[in-house]
Amino acid sequence: MKQVTITVNGTEYTKEVEPRLLLSDFLRHELGLTGTHVGCEHGVCGACTIMFDSESARSCLTFAVQADGHEITTVEGLAPDKDNLHPLQQAFWEAHGLQCGYCTPGILMSMIPFLKQNPNPTEDEIRHALSGNLCRCTGYQHIVDAVKLASEKMK
Amino acid sequence: MKPASFDYYAPNTIEEVLDLKHQHGDDAKFLAGGQSLVPAMNFRIVQPSALIDLNRVNELSFIKEDKNVIRVGAMARERHLEFDSSIKKYTPLLHEAVPFIAHPQIRNRGTIGGSIVNADPAAELPVLMIALNARLKAKNKNAERWIDAKDFFAGMFTTALKPDEVLVEIELPFAEKNTGWSFMEVAPRSGDYAMMGVATLVTLDKNKKCKFAKLVYLNAGDGPVDAIEASQSLIGETINDKLIESVASHASEKEINPFGNIHASIDFQRHLAKVLTQKTLKQALERVSK
Structure with missing residues (x-):
């Protein structure tokens, strides 16, 4: 067992973990932050995407021990408080950017850094940026609309 | 999904890395970006008894110009290659190709050295190393050597590295004038x-x-x-x-x-x-x- 101290959504957690514990399982089972979803667990589907020191990354392809001393942001860290959504979440609500919602947290955590780097994305750029996240419900059209709407809201 | 158990080491310097590799030999695998190794471990296709994590070895993550070459540390992230101005200017082929590697979420973690050493025939970086006539610096506890990219790749997921060696640096010559x-x-x-x-x-x-x-x-x-x-x-x-x-x-x-x-x-x-x-x-x- 190794002791790790990881800051998640601004709160510092110190835990004893096995080295083989994936960061995705650490977030879900050790911290109870089940907003980070687990799909394929080999880096393809994007459902487990989180931000590792402000950059999007697959939490299923990182061991929790590697996050020792680092800052992680999950979907639970987006909304400013219980009554208000983050503008990106609000845009997904308004543009019907989700159906079953399983892929949504990973998409949100991919789009935050994307919109930061590309505040005025074209539809092509949005579609390209979404290619690392699989959605089996929507056909992506409303997700693209939601990201476009979010880019306007976040200006 | 659970990888098999392993001992985990997170050294801070190349010296510690080489000592650990010397002690553990081929049973220990290096953990670079983990974007190919960790999926293989999740499926238990590979079950190393020890992992030597290179992510805290800061001296391996540089990208710098040096006369007529660019020197890249083996732990430089693919995402850093993508946005590096020297790479864009002097090795435009590499600049053009990096965005084809998987997705930004993968490139944020994936490293140049990890992809080269993984030697996947379908990967971009090994191909680019040969096209760019790169030289690769390998180190063990006692010595270091330069290997030409054309002599580095020895078949499917196989390289010229010896069990006690680690890839530390990649040297990329500037593109010649009048090169497309x-x-x-x-x-x-x-x-x-x-x-x-x-x-x-x-x-x-x-x-x-x-x-x-x-x-x-x-x-x-x-x-x-x-x-x-x-x-x-x-x-x-x-x-x-x-x-x-x-x-x-x-x-x-x-x-x-x-x-x-x-x-x-x-x-x-x-x-x-x-x-x-x-x-x-x-x-x-x-x-x-x-």
């Missing part, structure tokens, strides 16, 4: 493994005749495939459509050896190679600075 470049690949969806891809370089002399050419293919054999005969046949010639057609035919029919897979038959891979060879040669020629 082009990288293209075809994948079922953006970010997927490509069915075929090619890195192409063409250098022209004062009389617009070809003095150097390189065509290196991915997913076309058991490692990066350097079509030496095809590129050789361009040298000394004024490149026209007819020559491009014959070079593309030769490379795609005689020099590559694709295996085919569920996404593409061997014939289709050869077809893609031919089309991509033609397209990249034309684009590279257009880009040769006047």
Whole structure:
């Protein structure tokens, strides 16, 4: 067992973990932050995407021990408080950017850094940026609309 | 999903890394970006008894200009290569190709050294190392040596590294003057493994005749495939459509050896190679600075 101290959504957690514990399982089972979803667990589907020191990354392809001393942001860290959504979440609500919602947290955590780097994305750029996240419900059209709407809201 | 248990080491210096590797030998695997190793561990395809995590070895993550080369630490992230201004200026082929590697979420973690050492025949970086005539610096506890990229890749997921060595640095020569470049690949969806891809370089002399050419293919054999005969046949010639057609035919029919897979038959891979060879040669020629 190794002791790790990881800051998640601004709160510092110190835990004893096995080295083989994936960061995705650490977030879900050790911290109870089940907003980070687990799909394929080999880096393809994007459902487990989180931000590792402000950059999007697959939490299923990182061991929790590697996050020792680092800052992680999950979907639970987006909304400013219980009554208000983050503008990106609000845009997904308004543009019907989700159906079953399983892929949504990973998409949100991919789009935050994307919109930061590309505040005025074209539809092509949005579609390209979404290619690392699989959605089996929507056909992506409303997700693209939601990201476009979010880019306007976040200006 | 649970990988098998392993001992975990997170050294801070290259010296500690080499000591650990010396102690544990081939039973210990290096953990670089983990974007290929961790999936394989999740499936228990690989079950190393120890992992030596290189992510805290800060001295391995540089990208810097040094006279007429760019030196890149083995732990430089693919995402950093993508946005590095020296790489864009002096090795434009690499700059063009990096965004084809998986997705930003993967490139944020994936490293140049990890991808090279993994030696996946379908990966972009091994192909680029050969196309760019890179040199790779390996170190063990007692010595270091430089290995030419063309001698580094020894088959499917196999390299010239010895069990006690670690790749520490990649040296990339600046592109020569009057060199055009082009990288293209075809994948079922953006970010997927490509069915075929090619890195192409063409250098022209004062009389617009070809003095150097390189065509290196991915997913076309058991490692990066350097079509030496095809590129050789361009040298000394004024490149026209007819020559491009014959070079593309030769490379795609005689020099590559694709295996085919569920996404593409061997014939289709050869077809893609031919089309991509033609397209990249034309684009590279257009880009040769006047």
